[in-house]
Amino acid sequence: MLVSIWRYAHLALAIVSSIFLLLLSITGVILAIDAVNEKIPPYRVEHIETLNLAQSVTALRKVYPEIIAISVDHNQFVSIDAIDADGNTVKGYIDPNTGRLLGPQLNKSQFVQWITALHRSLFLKVTGRVIIGVVSFLLFLITISGIILIVKRQQGVRHFFAKINRDFFAQYFHVVSGRLFLIPILILALTGTYLFLVRIEILKKPNQTIEYPNKMKEDVQLEVAKFSIFQNTKLVDLKTLEFPFMEDDPDEFFILKLRDRELTINQLNGSLHKEVKYPFTALAEQFSLDLHTGKTNIIWAIILGLASLNIVFFIYTGFAITFKRTRTxxxxxxxxxxxxxxxxxxxxxxxxxxxxxxxxxxxxxxxxxxxxxxxxxxxxxxxxxxxxxxxxxxxxxxxxxxxxxxxxxxxxxxxxxxxxxxxxxxxxxxxxxxxxxxxxxxxxxxxxxxxxxxxxxxxxxxxxxxxxxxxxxxxxxxxxxxxASAPAIYSAKVVGLTKFKVIAKSTVSASNTTFTLVLKPSGKIKMQSGDLLAIYPAQDQRERFYSIGYKDGMVQLVVKLFPNGFGSSFLYRLEPNQTLQARVMVNPSFHFPKAANAVALIANGTGVAPFLGMVSANESMTPLRLYAGFRHRNEMTAHYIDFADEQIKLGHLKQLELAFSREENAQYVMDLIRRDALYFVELLDKGGYILLCGALRMQHDVEHTLNELLLEHVGKTIAVYKENGQILTDCY
CATH class of the missing domain: 3.40.50.360 (Flavodoxin domain)
Known part of the structure; x- marks a missing residue:
């Protein structure tokens, strides 16, 4: 019961958030690719982590007479906004050791800016941020419920990464990839939720400002290289250093922005004038942003991109599992x-x-x-x-x-x-x-x-x-x-539908309620007599199966018309040149046996259809007898007799034996089998084959009769020959 609750919770959360999650995951993949692309330009200098701010500022002032600001971004690219000795404005990435310009500043493309806005707020401003925040939290709940389902499935945490039983692709992929990307997706969900809470100011806290008295004499001046704050600050820890607008003015300061604080520094002696400490929420926001975007590490950006892509497949496989579970x-x-x-x-x-x-x-x-x-x-x-x-x-x-x-x-x-x-x-x-x-x-x-x-x-x-x-x-x-013992009936695999054109159709009469339908597939399809044709009369999941007689690229069906019959009425309404959508289901267990020394075909009613095709295709002249049972003599049975006479002349058929259950001297197929008992016993005993097609009751009666004859003559049961694969059936 507990598993069901978690499963329904998992599904309900996924349904509610699926559209937004799909949008977020696709845009997330694009932004992850952008984060990786940002790392490609060679603007990060070697050993930057060993440089301090005093070294860099001293070196840069030798090259640029006027510096407005220097910055270090998340890629550890150092950029400058300055004026060179010729009075030209310089904005771009530099080598902090020498001041050499490495390249222009990279600006986000309009497309990436558009994707970023869509990812963050759906272009709905505050409303959009609320939606994204809620969806991020739902993703967190989906992940937690998914973890619980895996733990339940694997019988405990210690089996969490044990081998998964592969029932079908969607189920296997959903569980395996879920375990693989569990941590990245959980981090995406948590950081996304936290960023939402911070940006709508639920978790906002004020900065802490500290002002320091100037303990150094105003007439004491130090070179920048000797500023202790600059000496103790690594360049990689810098976000931005704003330079004084006018040098030598005691009211102009350096503004040093670090990850966790902002410092106002006396430009003459390097003393600390004011310090603004950022609250924990701001630090956590920056940390969450780095984790959420992957912009600080190329490997993490790739992992996040794959995790975002995986969410798309999660949505697909999750709904595929649900559909498979509920479609029957x-x-x-x-x-x-x-x-x-x-x-x-x-x-x-x-x-x-x-x-x-x-x-x-x-x-x-x-x-x-x-x-x-x-x-x-x-x-x-x-x-x-x-x-x-x-x-x-x-x-x-x-x-x-x-x-x-x-x-x-x-x-x-x-x-x-x-x-x-x-x-x-x-x-x-x-x-x-x-x-x-x-x-x-x-x-x-x-x-x-x-x-x-x-x-x-x-x-x-x-x-x-x-x-x-x-x-x-x-x-x-x-x-x-x-x-039914036809394997195709129990095959859940559905292949594509094919268009079939009606070539010919016979009509029914008062004495004959059976009709034939000849169909031609629109394309080349591999099939043979004994395969099944599945039709969909109402163009929904309901299907009806008919055994195929196949010859010269044509499909022949023999169908009994039932009043208000779902499948038979649909087929009978078809006229020549009309088309229908159907699929061929390969039924190898009822194909004509290759290299058989002799074969007996036994059918009743419409079960004769595949045998008509098998007889016509018997170019190897395998000794073949056809036994068929019908209720009445009529134009249809007359057609079968004419067909048999022609095939006997061609050597495709040895003889045709018919039984009529509603005529004088009524007979059933079982009566013909008893009459020819020695033929059937010798046929099976010498390795021959018997194929049965028609009603299930006929199959049961025929097998019962054969079992009696075999026990009487050779002391074996029919099960022996079934296990040898000598008795093939396709009955409904």
Whole structure:
């Protein structure tokens, strides 16, 4: 709960200040570059730190008869405002040892002055300074809350710099760079806040003025080189030395401005006339300004520039993390009191929720009473038969933020009926605590009197889809509930959309509600039969998948039109020459097997689409049979028969076997498989392949039938051939 509070605080502060922080960080980068550029001119003389003011003033008076002032800036460049022996005005950088002019004074460009004003006050004067001050303080709070989140994530301060689990780029960059630039960003925030408080005079204190009586006789005169104050003042400590307007006038003084004080000095004998001590706030202001701008040190200026640039990326990655964590929308049709399958997810960045939601949506589509909740939402589920727990591990082996209360609730809300449980852990084997929290949950559930294990603890390394599908096969086999096994369904990666042009479309009729759609991509796309086409009918995040039949650069879809169907109605409304935006999802686990000695293709309904492309592309003449099941004989099935006859003549297909479930002598695909039992048993036993595409129920029935035949004839289960990769499926 504490982690959630800090996370929401961190996010809320970032949202409130993000626009201003973005502006400040970009202008900060520009000003840091300017601070570095200031160091480039070679105006700093060697060994300047060894010179005192008496030496420099004496040397300069030999060259310049009249000196108005000399100054030393933050770069330790010495400048002079004087008149030379020829009566010419001299303003520029000099060598304080010889008085030699090194170059003209550098003035800020109009652009840098504009950026500085924008950075300090947004051109809004006092109002702008208040806004900038508040944003600086918010940056301080964001940094503090970020530190606390990292400490929580790493399980203590001593693990602060331990290895970070890399879930995805934005999350990894946000944490790693946060640790790296923690101190510079904290300094920027604190100094920015302090400068704001000083400049609106909240912390202002008056100067302390001390006047000294002249203890030396007025007729006593000393050379400047013998002034003790000048001898004891290093040139690098000087800000400005203003010279008397008229020499030998006792009422004209040297005005010496140092970092911490201002001295008024008798020009005749060097005695101290008056001293103005700056308050601590003024010294702290100068120190804060030096730290905030980096103008005193080129390395620090570069670090501040990188830190400012990093704030820009912080904003981007922070919102990317938030978007990833919240983009998966949960839709529950059933209440906790009604659900029979309860899926609980524990996640830190949303990845685990994505997998859980893909399963949840399929279960709902299959008519199952599924409920998807965060682990902290655990309670009594009076009708639950199955409990699925999908969880990642946070930090160094602990619960993610939405699972922190799970153990307490599990112990205080026992189920009143027997429930079968399965635990699926997500993590990375690069870390010693791989799926540690999932193991802990599995152990906790095992100890519950009401819970019985359905499957062993299963772990998924680095979101490996194949490992996830392995669990799907196990769970489906135990429950007889078929789930999609196409890896592309569980791939969260979204590639760019491509424009497709409609080339041809068939029509539906009273006896045939299936239509074909031929599409041509606008550009060259690498794809093959068995890949998936994702469409977006409402141009939002909702997508629908269709298996691709591919030939000669064209995509062929076979689609069943459902009344008010979200995807099918959209596709059926398309006319030739119209276009749609879609993306191809590569589905390598359902590509036609290379170097296969024989292949059987089994489909029902629209699942025949990829097989039409595979048959057409069978230039290697691999022995190929196509088994397909439909409800009725109609013009569409007649088209398939004509297609098969042509492909048989070309040698691409050995034979076509059709089953019709709503005609006389009704048959299903399973009946054809039983009839040709020896063919299928020998096919698998000799290393051949079977590809299944269509409805999940068909997949379940076909696999059940094959399992019976294999046990009867060779004493092996279908699992053996699945593990060998001889049975490929793409069912929904």
């Amino acid at each position: 929308k949960i839709k529950n049709k059933y209440k906790p009191e009604e659900a029979e399958i309860v899926i609980l997810f524990g996640t830190e960045n949303g990845s685990t929720l994505f997998f859980a939601n893909q399963i949840h949506k399929q279960l709902l589509a299959d008519g199952q009473k599924s409920l998807l909740l965060g682990m902290n939402q655990y309670q009594c589920f009076p009708k639950a038969k199955h409990l699925l727990v999908f969880t990642s591990t946070y930090g160094l082996g602990t619960a993610p933020s939405n699972a922190l209360q799970f153990e307490y609730k599990l112990n205080n809300h026992p189920q009143e009926q027997d429930v079968q449980f399965s635990v699926l852990g997500f993590g990375s084997k690069a870390y010693p605590d791989f799926c540690a929290y999932a193991r802990e949950i599995d152990h906790l559930l095992e100890k519950q009197a009401w819970a019985s294990r359905l499957t062993d603890l299963h772990t998924v390394n680095d979101k490996n889809v194949d490992e996830f599908i392995s669990w799907i096969h196990q769970w489906s086999a135990q429950t007889n509930i078929a789930l």
